[in-house]
Amino acid sequence: MGELATPHGSFDTPVFMPVGTQGSVKALAPDDLEELGARIILGNTYHLYLRPGHLLIEKLGGLHGFMNWPGSILTDSGGFQVYSLATLRTITDQGVFFQSHLDGSKHFLGPKEAMTIQQALKSDIMMAFDECAPFPSDYDYVRNSVRLTQLWAEQCRAEKKPGPQALFGIVQGGIYPDLREQSAKQLVVLDFDGYALGGLAVGEDPDTRVKVMQATMPHLPLHKPVYLMGVGRPEDILEAVNLGVDMFDCVMPTRNARNGTLFTTQGKISIKNACYREDQRPLDEACGCYTCSRFSRAYLRHLYLARELLVYRLNTIHNLYYYIHFMENIRQAIRDEKFPEFRDEFYKRQKQAENTFQA
Amino acid sequence: MGELATPHGSFDTPVFMPVGTQGSVKALAPDDLEELGARIILGNTYHLYLRPGHLLIEKLGGLHGFMNWPGSILTDSGGFQVYSLATLRTITDQGVFFQSHLDGSKHFLGPKEAMTIQQALKSDIMMAFDECAPFPSDYDYVRNSVRLTQLWAEQCRAEKKPGPQALFGIVQGGIYPDLREQSAKQLVVLDFDGYALGGLAVGEDPDTRVKVMQATMPHLPLHKPVYLMGVGRPEDILEAVNLGVDMFDCVMPTRNARNGTLFTTQGKISIKNACYREDQRPLDEACGCYTCSRFSRAYLRHLYLARELLVYRLNTIHNLYYYIHFMENIRQAIRDEKFPEFRDEFYKRQKQAENTFQA
Numbered sequence: 257m258g259e260l261a262t263p264h265g266s267f268d269t270p271v272f273m274p275v276g277t278q279g280s281v282k283a284l285a286p287d288d289l290e291e292l293g294a295r296i297i298l299g300n301t302y303h304l305y306l307r308p309g310h311l312l313i314e315k316l317g318g319l320h321g322f323m324n325w326p327g328s329i330l331t332d333s334g335g336f337q338v339y340s341l342a343t344l345r346t347i348t349d350q351g352v353f354f355q356s357h358l359d360g361s362k363h364f365l366g367p368k369e370a371m372t373i374q375q376a377l378k379s380d381i382m383m384a385f386d387e388c389a390p391f392p393s394d395y396d397y398v399r400n401s402v403r404l405t406q407l408w409a410e411q412c413r414a415e416k417k418p419g420p421q422a423l424f425g426i427v428q429g430g431i432y433p434d435l436r437e438q439s440a441k442q443l444v445v446l447d448f449d450g451y452a453l454g455g456l457a458v459g460e461d462p463d464t465r466v467k468v469m470q471a472t473m474p475h476l477p478l479h480k481p482v483y484l485m486g487v488g489r490p491e492d493i494l495e496a497v498n499l500g501v502d503m504f505d506c507v508m509p510t511r512n513a514r515n516g517t518l519f520t521t522q523g524k525i526s527i528k529n530a531c532y533r534e535d536q537r538p539l540d541e542a543c544g545c546y547t548c549s550r551f552s553r554a555y556l557r558h559l560y561l562a563r564e565l566l567v568y569r570l571n572t573i574h575n576l577y578y579y580i581h582f583m584e585n586i587r588q589a590i591r592d593e594k595f596p597e598f599r600d601e602f603y604k605r606q607k608q609a610e611n612t613f614q615a
Numbered sequence: 616m617g618e619l620a621t622p623h624g625s626f627d628t629p630v631f632m633p634v635g636t637q638g639s640v641k642a643l644a645p646d647d648l649e650e651l652g653a654r655i656i657l658g659n660t661y662h663l664y665l666r667p668g669h670l671l672i673e674k675l676g677g678l679h680g681f682m683n684w685p686g687s688i689l690t691d692s693g694g695f696q697v698y699s700l701a702t703l704r705t706i707t708d709q710g711v712f713f714q715s716h717l718d719g720s721k722h723f724l725g726p727k728e729a730m731t732i733q734q735a736l737k738s739d740i741m742m743a744f745d746e747c748a749p750f751p752s753d754y755d756y757v758r759n760s761v762r763l764t765q766l767w768a769e770q771c772r773a774e775k776k777p778g779p780q781a782l783f784g785i786v787q788g789g790i791y792p793d794l795r796e797q798s799a800k801q802l803v804v805l806d807f808d809g810y811a812l813g814g815l816a817v818g819e820d821p822d823t824r825v826k827v828m829q830a831t832m833p834h835l836p837l838h839k840p841v842y843l844m845g846v847g848r849p850e851d852i853l854e855a856v857n858l859g860v861d862m863f864d865c866v867m868p869t870r871n872a873r874n875g876t877l878f879t880t881q882g883k884i885s886i887k888n889a890c891y892r893e894d895q896r897p898l899d900e901a902c903g904c905y906t907c908s909r910f911s912r913a914y915l916r917h918l919y920l921a922r923e924l925l926v927y928r929l930n931t932i933h934n935l936y937y938y939i940h941f942m943e944n945i946r947q948a949i950r951d952e953k954f955p956e957f958r959d960e961f962y963k964r965q966k967q968a969e970n971t972f973q974a
Binding site: 278279280282283284285286287307308312315316322323324533534536550551552554555557558559561562564565566568569570 | 637638639641642643644645646666667671674675681682683892893895909910911913914916917918920921923924925927928929
């Protein structure tokens with residue numbers, strides 16, 4: 257439990273950051289996000305660099321001005337997307353040569369470039385450029401990835417211009433506790449504004465992830481925010497908060513929304529299922545979101561089957577409300593010193609929901 | 616200039632009805648439409664009959680309840696879509712056998728079915744089932760189409776249950792003034808709540824359309840609303856208002872929006888054009904819509920090129936605002952007894968905009 261201040265406002269943590277990859281949280285306008293209570297969103301450096309280009313965005317007022325979002329913005333370093341989306345990558349000690357997933361054009365991204373781009377985007381929080389090892393990777397590969405990540409972190413630190421933009425370092429080390437510990441300890445020496453756990457949510461099972469976090473968290477300073485990148489399901493967030501993580505992002509609520517999978521207090525539902533054909537109830541009777549206060553499951557199912565554009569916005573609003581409300585409840589439980597009870601209660605209700613579905 | 620009252624509110628005419636084909640004006644929520652000042656929208660009987668089905672909609676509160684729209688709704692008869700979308704049509708004196716464009720399933724739609732469906736949808740204004748002749752069609756084909764349309768109009772009239780739903784008859788007759796006159800005179804005998812001009816905006820040139828309207832309007836009662844179906848461009852609406860038409864619908868503002876073509880007081884613009892890459896101005900500096908008060912052309916161009924879902928909503932809001940505002944200006948000009956001046960001014964400005972584009 258803490259508070260994070262940026263040039264675009266303060267907010268309490270633990271916090272969930274909706275993902276706005278290309279300068280838009282898919283299907284939503286900035287005032288939808290404000291109404292949902294979102295205070296910080298994520299932008300993807302790789303995408304924005306390729307299209308429309310960071311220099312254009314810089315000229316048009318930075319990412320805040322370009323997309324008309326008054327809240328805080330965190331940009332990733334572009335590293336993860338280079339590894340997951342781009343083709344024909346060649347990694348050197350200087351950075352990564354790659355081809356764009358959009359048009360095959362050739363590019364180079366290294367620590368210097370990642371900083372230049374993020375400084376042009378004028379995000380509130382920048383991420384150091386890292387090497388995110390694929391999963392699974394053997395010990396030697398990951399050891400080198402930690403070496404590169406540290407080398408690049410030092411260069412990012414050196415490239416950072418004085419000013420209000422914060423810079424976070426990223427801990428790598430795969431699933432190897434000793435490499436995670438080493439990466440964390442090395443990074444902390446560089447005195448970043450915050451620290452992220454990278455290279456997780458890439459295929460490892462939840463127990464392994466918890467072990468990695470347990471090996472890392474004791475080596476990060478208590479008074480700096482910790483950000484678990486790309487995670488995840490509500491239960492994954494709960495376990496990470498339990499270990500002291502402060503910040504989260506994930507495409508799950510927004511992507512699931514567009515695929516018709518909705519989070520509810522009674523478990524997940526797939527709106528295309530025939531059982532909702534005549535269902536006049538809202539998605540979640542316990543939910544106070546815009547969508548649930550106006551539309552029935554039957555109507556949302558119809559829109560989804562008819563591929564009506566409206567459904568993407570309505571579903572996204574609902575799922576983000578679920579996540580943002582979930583974080584609010586977590587913060588309240590921490591304030592009330594009842595987080596363990598909140599966590600137990602969550603799993604109890606999740607189990608009940610599963611039983612209801614099987615019944 | 617007049618006022619039309621339905622069970623879901625009154626509104627001034629001439630009026631433009633946004634098209635909500637499948638129970639949604641594409642990309643917008645009902646409160647977007649309310650904010651835009653839309654008071655009546657159109658629903659398509661053919662689409663709603665096929666999916667999700669009129670019986671389901673009836674069970675869920677009619678189309679108003681199903682889509683949560685508090686304003687007025689006009690439903691078409693399904694005839695035009697059977698002719699333009701369905702396959703393997705066979706027309707008899709009883710109605711039309713056809714195959715669904717969705718799944719090839721076989722259906723029959725006639726005057727009785729069109730009334731049953733529209734009564735289940737609980738629209739405020741229903742349309743009689745008509746035979747819309749393709750364009751071009753020879754005189755004999757259109758003469759028979761007028762005969763069928765009249766036969767079916769009589770049957771629709773007989774099928775109409777007592778209640779608050781209004782029923783409009785549809786004048787057919789292609790481009791043949793004598794057949795239009797005949798169709799209008801025959802229909803008026805049946806004393807409908809309003810009359811529509813069907814079979815226009817199907818490929819004929821604007822001058823021909825004006826001639827058809829001139830041949831028809833004198834034979835329709837002055838105190839009943841007249842609806843020109845599926846028309847059209849702002850200048851088409853202007854010419855029809857000039858001849859006394861009260862109601863309009865067209866997919867042009869909404870479809871163009873999704874294709875990146877935007878109406879402005881300076882002419883139409885295609886947002887994907889490279890000239891808007893760094894353009895910080897709103898779509899239309901004279902426009903007061905949600906989109907223009909928040910977002911730049913450069914941002915909208917980026918969203919469009921990146922296929923971001925948000926752009927469909929933002930563009931649709933802008934184009935519908937343009938149309939609805941255009942109708943407001945027409946009504947004000949009529950109130951001020953300055954419609955001829957308004958019309959001249961519109962063409963003068965349109966010509967200036969064209970010259971600007973060429974310059």
